[in-house]
Amino acid sequence: MRKLGWIKAMLGIMLGVMLGAVHGTAWAADCEWKPPKEPPTFSLVAWRGAELSFSADPKWFNCAKKAGGELAAQFIVSGENEKRIVPARRPITSFSAREMLSLKDICAQGPGPKTVQVTLVGKGQLARLDFTSEPAQHYCPRCELGRGIESFVLHTDQAMTPKGMYTFEATVNESWHKCAREGSTLELWLYAAPTRLEAEQLKEPTHKIAGLEHSPRIKKSFARTPICEGGVQWLGYELRGTGELQLAHEGRGVIEARCTR
Numbered sequence: 001m002r003k004l005g006w007i008k009a010m011l012g013i014m015l016g017v018m019l020g021a022v023h024g025t026a027w028a029a030d031c032e033w034k035p036p037k038e039p040p041t042f043s044l045v046a047w048r049g050a051e052l053s054f055s056a057d058p059k060w061f062n063c064a065k066k067a068g069g070e071l072a073a074q075f076i077v078s079g080e081n082e083k084r085i086v087p088a089r090r091p092i093t094s095f096s097a098r099e100m101l102s103l104k105d106i107c108a109q110g111p112g113p114k115t116v117q118v119t120l121v122g123k124g125q126l127a128r129l130d131f132t133s134e135p136a137q138h139y140c141p142r143c144e145l146g147r148g149i150e151s152f153v154l155h156t157d158q159a160m161t162p163k164g165m166y167t168f169e170a171t172v173n174e175s176w177h178k179c180a181r182e183g184s185t186l187e188l189w190l191y192a193a194p195t196r197l198e199a200e201q202l203k204e205p206t207h208k209i210a211g212l213e214h215s216p217r218i219k220k221s222f223a224r225t226p227i228c229e230g231g232v233q234w235l236g237y238e239l240r241g242t243g244e245l246q247l248a249h250e251g252r253g254v255i256e257a258r259c260t261r
């Protein structure tokens with residue numbers, strides 16, 4: 001009798017497990033898929049680091065998670081002789097999340113150019129959220145930056161520049177420049193356009209003035225005529241560098257071209 005009772009108990013347990021499995025499968029099948037309203041976004045900000053943001057349908061996400069789904073983010077950092085996978089600190093358990101990788105983590109293997117990507121990797125039904133971002137670029141400095149560019153201005157008024165010329169002036173932090181100039185170049189990029197909006201938004205420069213990397217005190221005059229061709233009314237201007245001096249980029253200034261004055 002005891003043996004018969006034991007057999008019945010075991011059969012009951014097995015039946016319970018089987019029903020639970022069937023119930024779990026049915027539960028998983030009941031998770032109605034609703035695509036996210038927006039795709040995940042990935043950005044890399046020079047002073048903050050890399051960031052992934054995403055949001056899924058709450059009801060579907062919670063159902064898929066309860067059915068055994070898992071989701072995690074991981075960052076991929078590549079550089080010269082380097083390729084690292086950096087997992088997020090914890091699995092993603094919410095339908096809306098933001099994951100970050102700090103600049104310290106990006107630059108952990110030393111200075112130089114880095115490529116950063118992020119992936120979402122899911123298991124079970126949460127694999128529907130799998131995602132791989134486009135690569136983003138970041139330069140890890142070897143020199144302490146502080147404030148690299150202390151001032152920069154483009155003179156278009158003829159009282160401030162020789163006749164028929166523009167004059168660009170800038171001051172770079174001297175100690176930083178001394179460290180950063182080795183193996184680097186620095187140029188002035190110009191965006192000549194008929195409207196201010198175009199001068200602000202042009203993606204590619206219309207002209208480049210090269211060879212500005214040699215001194216922390218920059219003063220360069222150049223002819224107006226080639227720049228003013230084609231009804232130019234406004235000039236966008238910015239410093240662009242390579243190597244360590246690429247960190248000298250301070251944004252774009254915009255000024256009236258004064259081509260006829």
